[in-house]
Structures are given as structure tokens and as C-alpha cells.
Amino acid sequence: MDEQFEVLIIGAGPAGISAAIALAKAGVEVVVLERGEYPGAKNVYGGILFTHQLEKLVADQMEDAPFERAVTRRRFGALADDREVALDLKVGSWREKPYNHTVTALRGRFDRWFAEQAEAAGAQVFSGFMVSDLIVEDGRVVGVKVQPGDEEMRAQVVISAEGAQAFLARKVGLMQPQLPQRHMITNVKEVIGMPQEKIEDRFLCEPGEGVAMEYFGEPVKGYFGMGFVYTNKDSISIGLGLTVHDLIQSKQTLNDFLEHFKSLPTIRKLIEGGESMEYAAHMIPEYGYNHLPKMSMPGLMLVGDTAGLVNGSVYHEGTNLATGSGLLAAETILEAKEKGMDFGTGEALAPYRQKLEATFVLKDMKKFRRMPDFFNKYPHILRDYPTHVTKWIADYFTIDETPKEDVEKGILKSIKKDIGMWKFATEMLRIGRAVR
Amino acid sequence: MSDNPKTIEDKLGLLAYRSDEKSHITVDQEKFKADPVKAILYACPAKVYVEDPQTGECIVNYENCVECGTCHVVAPDYVNWFYPEGGKGVHYKMG
Numbered sequence: 001m002d003e004q005f006e007v008l009i010i011g012a013g014p015a016g017i018s019a020a021i022a023l024a025k026a027g028v029e030v031v032v033l034e035r036g037e038y039p040g041a042k043n044v045y046g047g048i049l050f051t052h053q054l055e056k057l058v059a060d061q062m063e064d065a066p067f068e069r070a071v072t073r074r075r076f077g078a079l080a081d082d083r084e085v086a087l088d089l090k091v092g093s094w095r096e097k098p099y100n101h102t103v104t105a106l107r108g109r110f111d112r113w114f115a116e117q118a119e120a121a122g123a124q125v126f127s128g129f130m131v132s133d134l135i136v137e138d139g140r141v142v143g144v145k146v147q148p149g150d151e152e153m154r155a156q157v158v159i160s161a162e163g164a165q166a167f168l169a170r171k172v173g174l175m176q177p178q179l180p181q182r183h184m185i186t187n188v189k190e191v192i193g194m195p196q197e198k199i200e201d202r203f204l205c206e207p208g209e210g211v212a213m214e215y216f217g218e219p220v221k222g223y224f225g226m227g228f229v230y231t232n233k234d235s236i237s238i239g240l241g242l243t244v245h246d247l248i249q250s251k252q253t254l255n256d257f258l259e260h261f262k263s264l265p266t267i268r269k270l271i272e273g274g275e276s277m278e279y280a281a282h283m284i285p286e287y288g289y290n291h292l293p294k295m296s297m298p299g300l301m302l303v304g305d306t307a308g309l310v311n312g313s314v315y316h317e318g319t320n321l322a323t324g325s326g327l328l329a330a331e332t333i334l335e336a337k338e339k340g341m342d343f344g345t346g347e348a349l350a351p352y353r354q355k356l357e358a359t360f361v362l363k364d365m366k367k368f369r370r371m372p373d374f375f376n377k378y379p380h381i382l383r384d385y386p387t388h389v390t391k392w393i394a395d396y397f398t399i400d401e402t403p404k405e406d407v408e409k410g411i412l413k414s415i416k417k418d419i420g421m422w423k424f425a426t427e428m429l430r431i432g433r434a435v436r
Numbered sequence: 437m438s439d440n441p442k443t444i445e446d447k448l449g450l451l452a453y454r455s456d457e458k459s460h461i462t463v464d465q466e467k468f469k470a471d472p473v474k475a476i477l478y479a480c481p482a483k484v485y486v487e488d489p490q491t492g493e494c495i496v497n498y499e500n501c502v503e504c505g506t507c508h509v510v511a512p513d514y515v516n517w518f519y520p521e522g523g524k525g526v527h528y529k530m531g
Contacts, residue, residue: 035522037454042503044531107531128523147521165505167518179509186506188481190447191530192440235530244509248475255444255481276440278530279447281481281504 005031007333008144008155010131010168012039013107014049014319015304016161017114017125018326021057024121026334031153032115032123033146035130040111043163044282046187047230047237048212049110050320052101053327058117066109068232069210070099073203076314077266078386079218079227084266085390086213095209101320104210104230104237106191134158134168134300140344141172141299156344157299159329161322164283164305166293174302175293181245182376183291185225185284188254189239190262192274196234202270203231214316217386219261223250224375224382226316227261229270236271238262241284245376254281286312288372289365295356296349301329309361313368313435321361328355367436374434381427388418444483448500456524459498460517461507467514468494479510502526 007023009016012034023030036042048071055062072094077086094100115125135143135152143154160168164184170177196207203211210231219227225242240254240261247254261267287293287308295302303309304322311317329352336348343349356362375382392411402410415424441447461484468474469492476485476494482502486495503526508517519525 035519037523037527040531041527042525042531044504044528108529111531130519130522132518148523165519178512179505181509184506184509186479186481186504186509244479244506247479247506248473248510251478253444253478253481253483255447259442274440276447276450278528279441279450279502280528280531281502281506283504283506283509 003154005029005153005155007031007157007159008033008153009159009161010144011161011163012036012115012125012127013043013111013161013163013304013322014114015306015322015326016159017111017118018053018057018323019159019161019303019330020118020123020125021121022327022330023333024118024123026330027122028333028337030118030123031155032118032125033129033131033144033153034115034125034127036127038112038127039115039125040108043107043111044189044280045107045318046189046228046239046316047104047106047232048316048319049103049105050101050317051098051103053320053323055098055101056327057323058114061117066105066113068104068106069205069208070095071102071104071212072099072209073205073211075211075213077213077215078390079215079264079266080387080390081218082265083390083394085393095206102212104212104232106232131162131168134172136172139298141297157301157333157349159301159303160306161303161326162306164285166285166302166306169293169302169306172297172300174297174300179285180287180291181248182243183285183287183372184244185241185286186244186247186254186281187239187241187284188258188279188281189237190258190276191232191278191280192236192238192271193234193277194236194271194274198273199231199234199236205231216382217390218264220246220257221250221260222383222386223247224379229267235277236274238267238271243376284310284318286310286372288312289362289369290373292365295353296346298346298349299344301332301349301352303329309365311364311368313364313371315364317364321365324359324361325356328352328359328361331355370434374430378427378430381431384419388414444481448482451502452527452529453499454524454527455499456520459496460520460525461496461498461501462516463494463496464514464516465493471511471514475510476507476515480507
């Protein structure tokens with residue numbers, strides 16, 4: 001096959017499809033290869049879609065997008081034994097467009113729809129084709145090998161939106177040959193069916209509105225990771241994830257963790273009576289800013305999870321970094337083309353990294369660059385603090401005839417005993433520095 | 437009250453697959469046997485890897501694979517995992 005396309009995109013997830021839409025709209029010839037039977041058939045995430053970049057791509061179609069619920073309430077909780085201490089956010093303006101740019105969505109539905117928008121813009125999306133290798137000639141990526149059929153397809157630029165595994169990026173040396181156990185997080189999720197009204201009653205939300213709840217501590221038994229509960233239209237997504245390093249240490253299966261999480265007193269009632277509909281597992285690459293791969297080489301660019309573009313921190317953002325990077329990859333190609341450059345060369349693609357740096361994509365990751373290493377270096381913070389802090393707060397609000405002054409003294413004594421005053425103070429500073 | 441699946445085996449029963457005649461996973465048996473931890477036996481969320489009690493070899497139930505890729509991050513020295521051929525393998529409806 002000697003045909004050469006202008007741009008070939010590997011993977012029909014949010015990153016690849018964003019690039020496809022932006023390029024197709026500008027009249028570039030784009031082909032997307034997706035290994036699933038349809039876009040979304042292989043794609044898994046927690047459940048929150050951040051929409052501020054989508055709005056740039058499909059502004060006129062946003063009303064038709066198959067979102068589940070607008071997230072009008074967010075909850076960040078520490079769970080330990082029999083108690084939960086949470087920050088619960090309900091903001092009136094989030095109930096109005098653009099809904100804080102935060103919605104729930106199921107990828108089987110959303111990615112399929114999103115790929116249709118790319119087709120409508122003029123891109124060609126071929127499903128059921130897996131890219132098994134890149135073709136490299138004289139240090140430049142010039143095409144891909146496709147299964148089934150062992151076909152070769154050539155393009156001036158290849159965008160890899162392959163996903164977290166990043167096989168192809170590793171193969172051509174844009175990143176370390178092996179994925180790092182301390183920075184790869186394996187997640188499992190269950191989608192549990194439940195009638196709409198029941199969800200709205202249980203989670204205290206209006207029709208069309210929903211909740212994102214995220215939990216540290218007990219769901220992952222103090223390991224590096226977190227648990228989540230998200231409301232879809234007529235189902236609940238519940239899951240958790242931890243680093244491969246910690247999963248190995250734990251000697252347990254992720255399903256054991258998940259069943260434990262589901263059985264906790266504060267969680268059990270939320271999902272009670274629901275019917276399990278799907279079980280899924282997927283990895284998140286939380287390398288952090290300091291361990292990112294090279295973003296491009298002649299003829300190749302990395303976007304989304306492939307490029308490690310995930311803002312773990314407290315925000316747990318991924319889909320917006322994916323869509324944002326897809327847009328910027330497209331912009332880079334279009335600018336090079338405009339200037340009449342050979343847009344598959346190193347010089348043509350180099351501005352992509354600067355574009356990422358100049359926007360929220362890498363600005364946010366840079367701000368939180370210390371976090372992934374911090375929690376790997378001080379594992380006891382995630383292990384011990386949820387237990388201790390929730391205990392101190394529970395003690396503070398425990399009612400009996402103990403004079404409140406003595407209660408406070410008791411808590412101070414607990415802090416000394418559980419952690420140590422000096423250590424507590426320095427660790428608070430350290431945490432502050434890690435997120436600064 | 438419905439009796440929801442609790443075990444991995446039962447949860448895999450919720451999933452649709454497009455069957456593939458050939459395995460997309462290979463395991464180096466000698467290295468597996470020599471590994472004292474054998475973390476893939478519990479780290480795989482789909483229980484693809486089972487130790488044969490007779491031979492000590494690793495049985496690979498590749499048909500159950502949910503394609504997360506954890507196994508080759510856990511044991512890069514002896515698990516060779518790659519995507520199934522296009523269109524084959526697990527078929528998520530919700531994701």
C-alpha cells in the first residue's frame with residue numbers, strides 16, 4: 001500500500017479524536033485507527049469528563065453529547081474503619097451551564113459519539129484495526145503496521161493516542177522501555193445499575209445532576225491510590241486504584257479491595273439494591289511532570305495518556321489534558337503546514353512541547369510536579385493520616401460528659417502519641433510544599 | 437434484593453468478549469517458576485494467570501483478559517503482553 005495520508009492517528013479516545021476533529025475541520029486528510037470494534041469498546045476511565053476543551057471542538061454539538069449527569073456536587077473524603085471525614089462541595093453556579101465543565105459520562109457511549117463528530121468533520125475512523133508497530137526510516141516515523149492483515153499505512157505525521165500502555169512510544173525510545181511500577185496505577189471499576197429517582201434521592205441531587213465522590217485511606221487500605229463513586233444517569237460507577245508497586249506489596253486482588261470498599265458502612269448504603277452491570281480494569285500513567293516522555297520526534301507526536309498527561313494531584317484530571325493535547329498537536333501541525341514546512345520533521349513538531357507548557361496542560365502538571373514522588377517517598381502519609389486525622393476529628397465531636405477542654409487536651413495528646421508534634425508540623429509543611 | 441457478583445469469576449461473566457483463537461500473552465515458564473513472589477497471580481484483576489498445582493507452570497487464561505496491561509508492568513521479565521488483534525478481545529459497553 002503506497003498511499004500516503006497527511007495525518008494518521010492511533011487510537012480513537014478523547015486525545016486522538018480531538019486531534020482528528022481539529023485537523024479535519026482545517027481540511028487536513030486524517031485517518032484514525034481504533035483497535036476496538038467501535039470507538040470506546042476498549043476505553044475505560046473512572047467516569048468524570050472535563051469539558052472545557054471539548055467546548056472548543058464541538059461547541060454546536062454539546063447539547064447532543066451523551067453525557068450522564070452534570071457534576072454539581074463534589075466530595076473529597078478520608079475514610080477509616082467506621083468513620084468518614086469529608087469536604088463536601090455544593091456550588092449553586094455549578095448547576096448552570098457550563099456546569100463547572102465537569103460531567104459524568106460512560107466511554108462506551110461518549111467515545112463513540114465523539115468519533116462520529118470527527119467523521120462528520122471529514123476524518124476517516126476505521127475500527128477493528130490495531131497498530132502493531134511504527135515504521136521508522138532514517139530516524140523519522142513514516143507510517144504504521146496494522147493488524148489484522150499486516151498492512152502498512154504511511155503518513156506524513158503519526159499521532160500516537162494509543163493510551164496508557166504506550167507500547168509504540170517506548171519502542172521508538174521516547175520513554176523508558178519499561179513502565180514504572182510506582183507511577184502506573186491500576187484501577188478497577190464496577191458499574192451498578194439503579195433507577196434515576198433512587199440515585200437522585202440517595203445522592204441528594206436534582207434530575208440531570210450528579211455527584212463525584214473521591215476517597216483516600218480505607219478504600220485502598222492506606223496504599224498509594226484512591227476510591228471513587230460517581231453517579232451516571234441510571235447507574236453508579238464505583239471503583240478504586242493503586243500503584244502497581246503497592247498492589248504487589250498488598251498481596252491482594254483489586255477485587256478484594258473493591259469488595260471491601262463496597263462493604264464499608266458509609267459506602268454500602270449508596271449502592272444497596274443496585275445491579276452490577278459491568279466490571280472493568282484500566283491503568284492510569286501518573287508519572288508526573290518530572291518523568292514525562294519526550295513529546296515528539298520527527299514524524300511522531302504523543303498525546304493524552306500516551307504522553308503521561310494526567311494531573312493526579314487533588315483534581316484527578318485526565319480527559320481534559322487528553323483533549324487539550326490533541327488540540328495542541330493539531331495546532332502544531334497546522335502551523336507548520338501554513339509555513340510551508342515539511343510538517344513531519346523534528347523542527348516542525350518541536351513547538352508542540354512549548355504549546356503544552358504554555359497552557360493548563362503542563363502548567364498544572366508542573367505545579368504539582370512534586371506530588372507523585374512525594375507520596376512514593378513518604379508512604380506513611382497516605383497510610384496513617386486518614387486513620388489519625390479522622391480519629392482526632394471524631395473525638396472532637398464525640399459527645400459525653402467529658403469537659404471540652406479535656407477533650408482538646410486528649411486530642412493534643414493523641415497527636416503527640418500518634419505522630420509527634422514536631423513531626424506533624426514538619427509533615428504539614430512538607431505536604432504544603434509538595435502541592436505548592 | 438439481587439445477588440450481585442462478588443468474585444472475579446462472576447464479574448467476568450458480566451463482560452462481552454470477541455473471541456480470539458490465538459493468545460495475545462506469553463509467559464516464560466522457567467522465569468515464572470523461579471519468581472518467589474509470583475505477583476501476577478493476584479495482581480491481574482481478571483485472574484488470567486493461574487499456577488498449575490501439578491507442574492508449577494503458569495496457566496494463561498488469555499480469554500479472560502480485560503486488557504489493563506498490569507501483568508507486564510508487574511513482571512516485565514517474563515510476561516509478554518500485547519493487544520489482541522484488532523476487533524478481538526474484551527468488548528466494553530460502558531467503560
